[in-house]
Amino acid sequence: MSSINQSRRRLFSRKKAQAIHLPWVDPNIEFTDLCTRCNKCIETCETQILIKGDGGFPEVDFSIDECTFCQKCIQVCAEPLFDLSTLQAWKAKAKILDTCMAHQGIWCQSCKDACDSRAISFSLAIGQAPLPNIDIEACTGCGACVSPCPSNAIRIQETESTS
Ligand code: SF4
Ligand code: SF4
Numbered sequence: 001m002s003s004i005n006q007s008r009r010r011l012f013s014r015k016k017a018q019a020i021h022l023p024w025v026d027p028n029i030e031f032t033d034l035c036t037r038c039n040k041c042i043e044t045c046e047t048q049i050l051i052k053g054d055g056g057f058p059e060v061d062f063s064i065d066e067c068t069f070c071q072k073c074i075q076v077c078a079e080p081l082f083d084l085s086t087l088q089a090w091k092a093k094a095k096i097l098d099t100c101m102a103h104q105g106i107w108c109q110s111c112k113d114a115c116d117s118r119a120i121s122f123s124l125a126i127g128q129a130p131l132p133n134i135d136i137e138a139c140t141g142c143g144a145c146v147s148p149c150p151s152n153a154i155r156i157q158e159t160e161s162t163s
């Protein structure tokens with residue numbers, strides 16, 4: 001039985017580094033060992049951002065919509081997967097890629113308009129389109145800026161990661 005768990009862990013460890021399963025997942029547990037893939041969180045999510053990801057485990061898909069941090073997914077889950085002692089749901093924050101249209105000289109501020117936390121500002125420069133900046137402290141990682149971006153240039157990822 002434990003060898004099955006070990007192989008499951010190996011199988012999903014690479015994906016785990018990238019995928020956000022749910023908000024407030026306890027960093028000290030192995031999500032894929034405890035989640036039963038019952039789908040209740042997916043059915044409950046008010047913005048329907050939870051999808052069946054690799055191995056049938058739930059994953060957040062910010063291309064659909066944002067996380068409102070309503071915690072309905074947590075309330076419906078029967079497994080001990082969560083640590084609600086932290087203020088923030090996850091360490092992931094918004095990162096803007098070079099494919100952002102502003103880097104091509106095109107004026108666009110769709111992400112800023114979507115950010116209720118006012119974490120996105122634009123720096124003005126003479127003769128070029130304003131470029132977006134993320135205030136990492138203000139960013140909650142909600143993902144509201146992701147789907148409005150016309151060039152799919154925003155990722156929600158761990159801040160330690162640089163790519
Ligand atoms: S409700 Fe809990 S156990 Fe069920 S799929 Fe979601 S996270 Fe996994
Ligand atoms: S906290 Fe709410 S919006 Fe976010 S994933 Fe859970 S159910 Fe969906």
Ligand code: SF4
Nearest residue numbers: 115139140142143145
């Ligand atoms: S993830 Fe949310 S808080 Fe962060 S920049 Fe995008 S909209 Fe703003």
